[in-house]
Amino acid sequence: MKIRQLSIAVALAAAFVGNATAKEGGDQYPNGAENWLAGAVPPPGNYFLNYFGYYDAKLRDGDGDKVPGTSARAWFDALRFIKMTNTKILGGDWGMHLIVPLVSQDVKLGGPGASASGIGDITINPIIIAWHTPNLHWTVALDFNLPTGKYESGDPRKSIGTNYWSIEPIFAVTWLSDSGWELSGKFMYNIKRKNEDFRLAPGAPKMDYDSGDDFHMDYVAGKHFGPWAVGLSGYYLKQTTNDELEGETLAAVPGLWSRGRKGEVFAIGPSVSYTAKSGTMFIAQWQRETSAENRFRGDKAWFKLVLPF
Incomplete structure (x- = not known):
């Protein structure tokens, strides 16, 4: 496979892994970030959360097979x-949040690799509403993802941001039994605007690229033992609309992508949490992407801190 052909394929696949935690294949959310008590938003107060981790992956084509000579590694x-x-x-309780991602990445797309570091796409949310009962907690919210990350048009290896705005309705729910069993899920739908500064290669004419909307969810199933909790967590993403270039659905290219380049991925792995008497929570987890099409597939290791002020 020619290097230029591969570079075009990957560029059309989404502009790469992007934002700190989260843009494997053009995502604007750190898939797998929310698991324990995902629907149980804390009571009134101020909170700081830190998501630190590492992602290592290879690009997969429309059949889920590896694309030779590609890799993505990122600390976030x-x-x-x-x-x-x-x-x-x-x-329900009303709240808001702000997410600022930082990333350092190394990307290889069939030729020499390239590195990039900096701030990714920032997320703001002016409306979080949370309800609580003794065993059931649920939340609705609305995220706005801003194109603040570095974007190198024509070279996805050097891009941290996606260069498009998006809006994301959210519903999260947690069921916590009296005996300590927990089931939690966070369900999201990402609605993207076009990237109007897309190039197939550096110096090429600008084009409009629409990455397609997607449904995605985080989940956990586990058991609490006093301050500890152990279980399985992960995520699922399914692109619902086709990628389009200049308003036309991308055609299928054998060995690279299927028609419309719809991405899909599923991940699962162990998760452990510990909650101190002060309310500070520590979470460690590893999530393996067991299947993926038209996007990167790999392993993600996380360490999460929840700190009430």
């Missing part, structure tokens, strides 16, 4: 600030 650290207020909306 996402800083999240949450404020929950005493204000009630429809009986």
Whole structure:
């Protein structure tokens, strides 16, 4: 396979892994970030969350096979600030949050690799509403993802951001039994605007590229033992609309991508959490992407801190 052909394929696949934790294949959310108590938003107060980890992957084509000569490795650290207020909306607690991701990545796309570091795409959310009962907790929210990350048009190896805006409705729910069993899920739908500064290669004419919308979810199933919890966590993503270039659905290319280049990935792995008496929570987890099409597939290791002020 010619290097230029491979570079075009990967560029059309989404502009790479992007933002700190999260843009394997053009995502604007750190898939797998939320698991334990995902729907149980904390009570009124101020909170800091830190997501630190490492991602190592190879590009997969439309059949789920490896694309030779490709790799993506990234260290990430996402800083999240949450404020929950005493204000009630429809009986639920109202809050807001801000996420600032940092990333250092190395990418290889069939030829020489390239590195990039910096701030990724920032997320803001002015509306989080959370409800609570003794065993069931649920939350609705609306994220806005901003194109603040570095974007190198025509060279996805050097891009940290996606160069498009998006909006993301969210529903999260947690069931926690009296005996300590927990099931939690966070369900999201990412609605993307076009990237109007897309190039097939450096110096090529600008084109409009639409990465396609997607449904994705994080989950955990596990058991609490006093301050400890152990279980399985992961994520699933399914692209629901086709990628389009200049308004036309991408055609299939044998050995590279299927028509429309719809991405899909599933990940699962062990997760352990510990909650101190102060309310500080520590979470460590490893998530293996067991299947993927039209996007990167690999392993992700996380360490998460939840700190109430």
